[in-house]
Amino acid sequence: MSNRIDVKKTYKLFINGAFPRTESGRTYEVKNAKGVFVANPCLASRKDLRDAVVAARAAHAGWNKATAYNRGQILYRIAEMLEGRRGQFVEEIVNVTGATKTKADKEVTESIDRLVWYAGWTDKIASLAGSTNPVAGPFYNFTIPESMGVVAAIAPENPSLLGLIDAVAPIITSGNTVVVLASTKAPLSAMTFAEVLATSDLPAGVINILTGKKDEIAPWMASHMDIDALDISGLSSKKHADIKVAGAENLKRIHSFKSADPGRIIAFMEAKTVWHPIGL
Amino acid sequence: MSFYGLVDGTDASLKSYLGNLSGVDQVGAEARAAMLATRSIKTTSKRWAIDTAITMVDLTTLEGADTPGKVKALCTKAVRPDPTDSSVPSVGAVCVYNDMVSVARNHLDLIGGQHVPVAAVSTAFPSGRASMPVKIQDTQDAIDAGAAEIDMVIDRGAFLAGRYIDVFNEIVQIREVCGDKAHLKVIFETGELVTYDNVRKASFLAMAAGADFIKTSTGKVAPAATPPVVLVMLEAVRDFYEMTQVRIGVKPAGGIRNTKDAIKQLVLVNETVGPDWLNPKLFRIGASALLNDLLMQRMKMDDGYYTSPQYVTMD
Numbered sequence: 001m002s003n004r005i006d007v008k009k010t011y012k013l014f015i016n017g018a019f020p021r022t023e024s025g026r027t028y029e030v031k032n033a034k035g036v037f038v039a040n041p042c043l044a045s046r047k048d049l050r051d052a053v054v055a056a057r058a059a060h061a062g063w064n065k066a067t068a069y070n071r072g073q074i075l076y077r078i079a080e081m082l083e084g085r086r087g088q089f090v091e092e093i094v095n096v097t098g099a100t101k102t103k104a105d106k107e108v109t110e111s112i113d114r115l116v117w118y119a120g121w122t123d124k125i126a127s128l129a130g131s132t133n134p135v136a137g138p139f140y141n142f143t144i145p146e147s148m149g150v151v152a153a154i155a156p157e158n159p160s161l162l163g164l165i166d167a168v169a170p171i172i173t174s175g176n177t178v179v180v181l182a183s184t185k186a187p188l189s190a191m192t193f194a195e196v197l198a199t200s201d202l203p204a205g206v207i208n209i210l211t212g213k214k215d216e217i218a219p220w221m222a223s224h225m226d227i228d229a230l231d232i233s234g235l236s237s238k239k240h241a242d243i244k245v246a247g248a249e250n251l252k253r254i255h256s257f258k259s260a261d262p263g264r265i266i267a268f269m270e271a272k273t274v275w276h277p278i279g280l
Numbered sequence: 281m282s283f284y285g286l287v288d289g290t291d292a293s294l295k296s297y298l299g300n301l302s303g304v305d306q307v308g309a310e311a312r313a314a315m316l317a318t319r320s321i322k323t324t325s326k327r328w329a330i331d332t333a334i335t336m337v338d339l340t341t342l343e344g345a346d347t348p349g350k351v352k353a354l355c356t357k358a359v360r361p362d363p364t365d366s367s368v369p370s371v372g373a374v375c376v377y378n379d380m381v382s383v384a385r386n387h388l389d390l391i392g393g394q395h396v397p398v399a400a401v402s403t404a405f406p407s408g409r410a411s412m413p414v415k416i417q418d419t420q421d422a423i424d425a426g427a428a429e430i431d432m433v434i435d436r437g438a439f440l441a442g443r444y445i446d447v448f449n450e451i452v453q454i455r456e457v458c459g460d461k462a463h464l465k466v467i468f469e470t471g472e473l474v475t476y477d478n479v480r481k482a483s484f485l486a487m488a489a490g491a492d493f494i495k496t497s498t499g500k501v502a503p504a505a506t507p508p509v510v511l512v513m514l515e516a517v518r519d520f521y522e523m524t525q526v527r528i529g530v531k532p533a534g535g536i537r538n539t540k541d542a543i544k545q546l547v548l549v550n551e552t553v554g555p556d557w558l559n560p561k562l563f564r565i566g567a568s569a570l571l572n573d574l575l576m577q578r579m580k581m582d583d584g585y586y587t588s589p590q591y592v593t594m595d
Contacts, residue, residue: 046586223585226590249585
């Protein structure tokens with residue numbers, strides 16, 4: 001028998017590149033598939049959301065200005081870091097969701113591949129979503145897609161890691177910053193993913209991760225005037241209408257998605273049109 | 281000049297007055313300020329605190345790049361901080377450099393802001409490194425241009441060298457220039473005074489010399505208005521009131537950027553000197569970014585959702 005005391009991880013939030021506890025001091029219990037206690041993650045409050053939005057807004061200018069190439073490098077770096085800690089993620093997913101090791105391993109592999117895929121999109125999306133438009137005059141006319149600003153996202157319950165990455169990666173690919181609410185029942189891989197982000201040269205505040213209850217946080221995300229768009233893929237479709245009404249005040253773009261595709265990136269970009277005279 | 285009967289104007293009497301002050305318990309002051317910072321002010325009290333804090337803001341622009349246009353925009357904001365909501369009170373004062381005083385005063389008068397005074401920073405702000413005739417002329421210029429409040433800086437070099445009488449005489453002379461035309465706020469630059477004992481000493485020195493207000497910082501040096509420093513100054517004001525029955529104002533400035541910080545300051549005031557000081561005549565907050573945060577918190581309380589900096593005016 002070992003005399004060593006277990007060193008257990010305290011699961012905290014990820015805001016502005018740091019790991020604070022929730023401002024509210026609240027936690028909730030996460031149990032595994034068999035009902036056995038696993039951990040006490042933070043039960044984030046609306047004030048944590050507010051703090052995260054402030055961080056995301058401050059980070060937007062720098063992240064948006066970074067070259068697409070640089071954003072791609074950082075997304076690829078996240079994939080590298082995730083690959084290096086694959087075992088830990090597999091273990092956590094198995095432990096919390098009760099999935100088989102093979103299934104968990106497949107989810108982590110897909111997550112890594114997804115990040116690499118989005119990394120490739122950073123410098124190509126403008127060619128796909130933008131255009132050169134014919135106009136009746138001596139002008140070049142370009143439509144250039146740009147990032148919107150701060151986007152909030154509600155990650156699906158399941159798959160907890162892949163769902164989270166599918167929520168945040170397309171948002172940050174184009175230069176947005178994001179505040180994401182992780183899976184409520186299986187938030188541990190999200191918070192471990194935050195440790196991956198913290199060692200990936202990702203500027204502080206570009207991705208902020210909260211854990212807590214969707215019904216508590218989602219309405220505040222919808223009504224927050226400093227959030228420009230919202231991904232509600234993780235919210236049950238019965239609640240979509242209410243969230244869209246709450247988000248109408250600042251004309252928030254609210255979307256939900258079923259799969260990963262370039263449209264997910266384009267949904268959180270806005271087109272700017274530029275006229276440029278053709279030299280004689 | 282009576283100096284409240286505390287000092288007779290000689291070096292010896294000033295030394296004995298300052299020498300008799302009790303020291304500041306550094307750990308105790310920091311602990312008490314930290315404890316008071318945990319008070320939670322909510323709902324109607326918070327609403328009252330926000331409006332009170334707005335009336336206490338000395339809306340400040342002290343940049344080398346200040347233009348008349350920027351100062352006028354600031355004045356407009358000072359009179360009616362939220363253009364969409366007339367129930368928001370005007371701020372306590374507009375604080376500008378000397379040469380902008382007439383611009384600010386004229387613009388305020390033009391837009392119906394006669395009730396908003398103009399404060400001018402004076403005596404070779406922010407360093408205080410100039411000869412006495414220059415400092416006097418600097419102050420006189422500001423008053424002639426329409427400043428109703430003078431924010432002077434003390435000579436920190438003289439203070440740290442122990443030449444208290446020089447600092448004292450400087451304040452007395454500026455006080456004479458101000459006469460009854462202008463309120464005098466004395467800036468210590470607490471970040472350069474190093475210890476709380478020095479802050480307490482400077483507070484008593486300035487109050488005896490005739491300051492109407494004592495002010496923490498210029499805003500150009502960090503740390504500025506930290507809660508323990510403000511606590512030490514408020515305690516000095518409280519003790520001075522017990523000695524003389526004269527109420528001296530306090531103005532923290534620098535580093536107070538959000539509503540939470542401002543409310544912490546109000547709690548310090550209420551718990552240290554009492555509710556009499558919760559009044560723009562006796563407590564001001566020198567700030568620029570703070571006002572927008574107060575307005576955003578106010579909107580949040582009215583509308584029920586978090587707002588965005590896009591909905592308040594830019595500085």
